[in-house]
Amino acid sequence: MDKTITLEKFVQILSGTENTMEACGDAFSLIAPALQISRITLDMNIPETRQTPTGEVRHLTIYSGEMLSDEETEIVWLEESQRTFENGMITARVYAPIETNWSPDERQFILSAIRIFLIHIGRFRLVELVQKSALTQYLTGLPNSGGFLAFATRKVISGEITKYNSYYFNLKGFGLINRRFGADETDNIVRRYARALLEFCEEDEVVGHLGGDNFVALIRKERTGDFLNLLQKTTVYGIRDGEQVPVTISAVAGVYDIDDSLKNPGQILGRSSIALSVARSLSNEPFLFVTKEMSTRVYREKQIEDRFEDGLLNNEFKVYYQPKVDTRTHTLIGAEALSRWLCKGEYVYPAEFVPVLERNSFSIGLDIYVIEEVCRTIRKWLDEGLDPVPVSVNFSRSDLTDERLADQILEIINKYDLDLSYIQIEVTETATSKEKGLITHFLTKLNGMNIASSIDDFGTGYSSLGILRDLPVSTIKIDKSFIDNEVLTRRDEIVLKNIIQMAKELDIEVITEGVERPDQIEFLQRVGCDLVQGFFYDRPLTREEFEDRLKNKTYNI
Template structure:
């Protein structure tokens, strides 16, 4: 076969597919015979000045085996994208060499082969970039999932632990060094993480300061220690400053409960959230209780809107009592969620609704139902008592809240004096300002207000002066002490709070009354109004109607 014919076959075969490494042995078969080819190996290297200079060389066999520790007969080199060098190592059979004419004609073969190989490499770069974080060059979430999927399919994933971690105080680093140098520090940090990982491990960057990793179980302790203080440096005013970057980490020790690769991220992220927001620790491992809690939280979030529209929330009423007469002087509306045959109490769902910014709709729902109860009592000829409704401090950011409360009460046809709005005392100065404005708006509309859990917030006595309220509800902790010394101190504090409140024309009610001796203490300090299990549990509205008729708890 002539060179022209074998060359045309070579060009035609290479042009048929874009997978150059796979088809090049066939393309070079005829040409190889004429030029005594034994092997051609393509080696892709990163230039020293490039961002990827630390990456290992990529070896791509194009024809024949890869010789070990043997110098090539000929080298052909080119630069790809200004970042990488592509070198073709050519090995010949039987120590053959080419004359000048053979060298020049084969150089044309190499030029064609190089064009197709570089096209293949550029296509691979484009494909890989979709799986790579642009700043650090680490795999992104897609790259992580792709790698994890392969481990899951092979069953090797059981040998790994999954990590999700954030960098501590990275915002301070960025402010100190500026955004540009902050990016460079992030690149150096990523390089350090890559250096720690073994060939069959992965660390990925999801953007910002969010990282994830799959590390062999036997190296978990070493990895946690490593990311607790990764040494990098920053440059400020042309001076190099050493610093250590620490991380807060969630760890999922992969087990048989893993169903799909995404859980490697979600479970480790769940532990990270727990480490940051609950445990305040540098790292936390996923445990069963945590998983149950998160699952429960998601159930509540997903079911809430439907439950509200389906009237799954029931309103219970707990009487407020005058301990000197035994008369019912009021009540508090409390909510229970009847969810798929299970009763959920406010402590289970209210914090979650507050966290997700959903609690205002529930508080307004309770207010509407309470107004319906009062109107129903009036229609039946019963003398109603004032009923209080709790509103979360999170509701205070809703600027039209006071207006909406007034609208709901007025539309129900109930007198405003029969409703009282309770808000829990706050320790936040920002919330104090919002609360003062909210309470004043209600007072101006003739609606009574109360501070719940009084004594647990900051500067409680100044709240008596600043908050326009008609009642304070003293927290149960003031009457729960068992020791005589503490009980004596509580009595002194209670008496002074009650006397001060009376002088300010503010009523006082004590919560959590469960024992007779607590009643005796409250009588001594002249606190008339109480609420607690000693007198009555929260009860359905129908049951509370009987109390209204009897007027006794």
């Protein structure tokens, strides 16, 4: 064997491809038989690093010669190691029968070949890492969205995808873990959690990490129960004050039972994320399977979110005015401003878009838009010689975290040179003590600016009677649920009469909403509430329709 020529061919084979692992068998076949090499192995021991978050331990046979007879025994005749860029170690071992007797030149030749191979392995791992990094989440080493979808696409192409359930899950209490252990150790805890997920997965399953506390998985359907149990409770550990502390991690999951309706791999993530969105809004649901109704609803909500900013810029939101009437004289005494959204020729009503905007903290943009439009309109009426009535403008509870909100409201009123009596700010009664604090602060600030305020849906929230005592409001609006019964009883009358009497003694105006029937008017007059709002007098009116109503404020009842 011409060692120089053989070594050149050996190098050519390894250099002819980026995949050294695939080529090494052919390369070593050039030299191994003549030297009685029976086997060559490769051990990789890579520590946990940013590049390899879960570490890597592999034992591979990269060349295997003819089977030894029962009488023959092989031993390691040569061993060579190389340190990796992550400060790990790769070791190649050359096996040959125990009676092998290499000359010094042959031994040196084999050693040269092994060293060349290790250099190529180093190059191969760098290329592999670069390719893998595009499809891998850096913290955990799990597939990112690209890596997850690449796996899913292969299963779609092979026709096996309907054998899987898709999971999109979010860790509960992640912020608490962060505060308890600090950012660095929390990263370690997430890595350990990722390793636990990996240990559960079989070779034909995948779990991915989208970043933060968001994960995805494709798990065979027959293992659904086991995987959901894992998501509900997985115990890892964190290091605090030098000691291991058990950390139990639970997740909220959306599950998509993949069926033949799947059109493309992207739906695998989309549909399971829909179920997760619904599950997260239901605090008692640790997981939820996607349904067609969920998909339709969430798609609609996404449309609302995506279109909202353009809707404001293009003045697609129209302000309607629902009259408030004094039932003693049937006279218009005020109005509530209500928004309607004319989106691409279709009206979207507040019951549909307001909850979406509130969840995403977009509502303040709409509420500021409405009060600006109301003030502009009142200014127009005054300039045209009309006699406006006070208009109440709703502000969402989610708006109240903005410290400058009251100042913004005053600036807008002053911008149009309006008397403060023309505007009333309406907020909905809160359901929590925390929100009550925000409302109290906001209303107190408005009161100091001499801007009237109103509590909407009075009687449905947190400590209603306490509001009469604690909040500096000008008006309370009795919720329609108090008068919705087909037959209004003596008990209804006693409850409402006492609320109204207390409010009036505190110099708080009372108005009832949702009034639609004559018997409701009679009932309210008996209990002392003469101001109403509802379809009995008028539906919400366009600006032009309300202008006509301002010209003749008396209803012919």
